Amino acid sequence: MDELPEFRSLLVIGGARSGKSRFAQKYAERSGKNRVLVATAQAGDAEMAARIAAHRQTRGDGWRVIEEPLALVPTLQRAAAADTILLVDCLTLWLSNLMHHGEDPEAQSELLAAAIRQLAGPAIFVSNEVGLGIVPDTELGRRFRDAQGRLNQSVAAVCDTVLLVAAGLPLLLKPAPQNSSGF
Numbered sequence: 001m002d003e004l005p006e007f008r009s010l011l012v013i014g015g016a017r018s019g020k021s022r023f024a025q026k027y028a029e030r031s032g033k034n035r036v037l038v039a040t041a042q043a044g045d046a047e048m049a050a051r052i053a054a055h056r057q058t059r060g061d062g063w064r065v066i067e068e069p070l071a072l073v074p075t076l077q078r079a080a081a082a083d084t085i086l087l088v089d090c091l092t093l094w095l096s097n098l099m100h101h102g103e104d105p106e107a108q109s110e111l112l113a114a115a116i117r118q119l120a121g122p123a124i125f126v127s128n129e130v131g132l133g134i135v136p137d138t139e140l141g142r143r144f145r146d147a148q149g150r151l152n153q154s155v156a157a158v159c160d161t162v163l164l165v166a167a168g169l170p171l172l173l174k175p176a177p178q179n180s181s182g183f
Contacts, residue, residue: 010123012127013128015128020126020165023163023165028087035062036065037059038075039052039055040072072088073108076115081121086121091127112151112154113154113157113158
């Protein structure tokens, strides 16, 4: 998908390793705007440190990076500008960080949704779709899955554009694609 509708806010959702981060990064790079990545990951172990390093290598030059695992809303408010495109990668790790630190995911989701409406420039949000698999077998896993689904719904409701990426292929969900059958 080379052409997207004009947007102020874009949510890119998909499963693990679906290509959503790569799509979001390339789209931001084609925007012609100053680029700011708000990275929410924390390197808690060697494997995650390697993932973060790999993301840094694929990103290349031209990006300002802000590492912020928790205070996402004030970070977005400070970094947003008309000549800048923000890329938040990713909301799933942010949610995990919030829950790990005992924050209220519902309240934080509401604050994020309100902030998205008021940003001074365009933003892209990357988030995992975790509700398509089996029901987690732990209470914490189920709470996380449910909170992630509610977070995605909240962000999708306020974003102009929503894409689902599966197997590296983007599918436009919002605005709804025009259908000649009238549905």
